[in-house]
Amino acid sequence: MLKAHGHNAKPAMRELMCEAGNDELLRTMKAIEELSPYWTLIGIRVEDVGRDCAIGLVEVDRKHLQVLGTVHGGVHAALVDAMAWVAIISHYYPRYVIAVTTDLTVKYLKPINEGVLRQKPG
Numbered sequence: 001m002l003k004a005h006g007h008n009a010k011p012a013m014r015e016l017m018c019e020a021g022n023d024e025l026l027r028t029m030k031a032i033e034e035l036s037p038y039w040t041l042i043g044i045r046v047e048d049v050g051r052d053c054a055i056g057l058v059e060v061d062r063k064h065l066q067v068l069g070t071v072h073g074g075v076h077a078a079l080v081d082a083m084a085w086v087a088i089i090s091h092y093y094p095r096y097v098i099a100v101t102t103d104l105t106v107k108y109l110k111p112i113n114e115g116v117l118r119q120k121p122g
Contacts, residue, residue: 016120018050025049025093029086042075044082047118051093054086058117070111077106083119 029046033039043064048055058064058079066072081101088099 016047016055016118018048018053018055020050021048022050022090022093025090029054029089038078039082042078044079046083046086049086049090052087052091053120054083054090055118055120056083056086057119060112060114060117065113068111070113071117073106073108076108076117077104079117079119080104080106 026046026049029049033045036044039045043058043061044056045058046054046056056079058075060071064071064075081104084101084104085099089097
């Protein structure tokens with residue numbers, strides 16, 4: 001399960017860290033960020049990564065909002081999907097595995113309209 005933390009949730013930022021960060025893997029994920037047109041389009045960034053852990057973010061901008069003024073559910077889902085992939089990659093690192101999403105369920109608890117969306121396995 002991944003937990004979403006938006007501006008309205010106001011989590012303690014210290015809790016959004018991987019226990020044992022992996023700087024080498026983080027550098028690799030930063031390179032992948034730049035190579036991924038979809039991640040660039042959405043604004044997905046990897047903030048921290050460790051074994052079985054990935055923390056990513058999207059800085060909410062006008063382009064992320066749907067007509068009612070809240071972040072479109074697809075932005076949340078894209079961030080969840082991306083960080084699930086990073087967490088799987090981190091589990092097998094330094095070996096590379098191919099991982100694809102076959103099923104994704106996102107439960108939206110409250111609307112977010114500004115700030116930063118963060119995802120962390122939990």
